[in-house]
Amino acid sequence: MLLRALGTANPSLHVSQREAYGHFSRLFRLAPDEDALYRKLLLDGPIEGRFIGMDSVEESAESDPDKLNFRFLRHARAAAAEAARRALAQAGMEAEKVDALVVNTCTGYLCPGLTSYVAEDLGLSRDVFPLDIMGMGCGGALPNWQSAAGLLALPGIEVALSISVEICTATLFMGDEPGLVVSNAIFGDGAAASLLVSDRHPQAERAGLRVLGFASAQAPEHREQLRYRLQGGRLKNHLTIRVPALSAKLARQAVDRLLASAARQISDIRWWAIHAGGTSVLDKVGRRLALPDNALDCSMRVFREYGNMSSPSVLFALDNVLRHGRPKAGELGVVLAFGAGLTAFAALVEFTGESVE
Numbered sequence: 001m002l003l004r005a006l007g008t009a010n011p012s013l014h015v016s017q018r019e020a021y022g023h024f025s026r027l028f029r030l031a032p033d034e035d036a037l038y039r040k041l042l043l044d045g046p047i048e049g050r051f052i053g054m055d056s057v058e059e060s061a062e063s064d065p066d067k068l069n070f071r072f073l074r075h076a077r078a079a080a081a082e083a084a085r086r087a088l089a090q091a092g093m094e095a096e097k098v099d100a101l102v103v104n105t106c107t108g109y110l111c112p113g114l115t116s117y118v119a120e121d122l123g124l125s126r127d128v129f130p131l132d133i134m135g136m137g138c139g140g141a142l143p144n145w146q147s148a149a150g151l152l153a154l155p156g157i158e159v160a161l162s163i164s165v166e167i168c169t170a171t172l173f174m175g176d177e178p179g180l181v182v183s184n185a186i187f188g189d190g191a192a193a194s195l196l197v198s199d200r201h202p203q204a205e206r207a208g209l210r211v212l213g214f215a216s217a218q219a220p221e222h223r224e225q226l227r228y229r230l231q232g233g234r235l236k237n238h239l240t241i242r243v244p245a246l247s248a249k250l251a252r253q254a255v256d257r258l259l260a261s262a263a264r265q266i267s268d269i270r271w272w273a274i275h276a277g278g279t280s281v282l283d284k285v286g287r288r289l290a291l292p293d294n295a296l297d298c299s300m301r302v303f304r305e306y307g308n309m310s311s312p313s314v315l316f317a318l319d320n321v322l323r324h325g326r327p328k329a330g331e332l333g334v335v336l337a338f339g340a341g342l343t344a345f346a347a348l349v350e351f352t353g354e355s356v357e
């Protein structure tokens with residue numbers, strides 16, 4: 001399987017972290033410790049600003065589950081379709097040529113899923129194969145890729161559109177729990193669309209990278225450390241201070257399995273696209289993998305400019321690698337994501353030297 005094009009998109013409303021602190025202070029009554037943590041994260045943290053799926057920041061105070069899910073649908077649908085259009089435009093490919101559509105999300109529930117809406121918005125063929133993936137958390141982009149790889153191995157499927165989209169701000173949940181404050185202070189919204197082709201496709205030779213393999217690791221005994229819970233019909237994020245260390249441990253396990261299956265070592269990897277979950281988790285992952293500091297540059301840039309967008313974040317990091325790193329043909333990279341469950345997913349890729357248009 002090869003990556004032919006990669007498109008990203010965000011909702012139109014952008015809020016700086018300083019503006020976000022002002023809105024939280026104005027719209028909500030914050031306890032002293034709660035206010036102090038918001039000040040630390042929003043005024044002194046590394047994130048510059050975030051894109052949010054709202055028409056105005058006043059919607060932050062909305063707590064009606066039906067309205068929140070509708071907001072998720074509207075903004076997820078728009079961002080996913082825009083990211084897909086950009087990927088198709090990069091490749092100069094018509095939407096009717098897409099044989100399979102795979103969409104993953106964890107920040108809203110729909111039945112039928114987002115594939116129904118995105119297929120309609122893009123004008124995909126009536127016989128496109130749709131697959132919705134839910135509940136994978138921040139790591140969902142790579143199970144999405146692996147599902148697309150399985151579809152591309154089937155006769156008659158040569159082009160797959162793989163979309164990761166999250167409207168994390170539709171799950172904003174106020175409270176003085178430190179985990180809630182951290183969630184509200186770092187999560188943003190976005191979508192990333194990968195246009196994937198099989199080796200049989202005429203555009204395969206123009207792809208930016210080839211996916212060589214996948215690996216994963218999970219620790220269900222730590223499920224309660226990072227998950228969404230339903231409370232009053234709303235999604236409430238639950239995370240603990242153990243998440244960075246546990247995620248780094250699982251990430252190392254996934255990477256070790258990935259490289260062992262390809263008879264490679266960490267020293268063979270030139271490029272790293274790692275889920276931008278936060279500075280602490282990136283630091284611990286970097287230490288676990290014994291990576292040089294600059295290996296995290298593309299991921300840190302994503303966190304600084306967008307915050308944690310959940311599952312699309314790792315593909316934003318890969319987009320940074322392709323655009324700013326400009327890897328040479330034959331160089332190897334690892335795409336690495338982790339999230340709820342706890343789970344970690346890794347993909348080994350080989351760059352072809354083709355730049356992103």
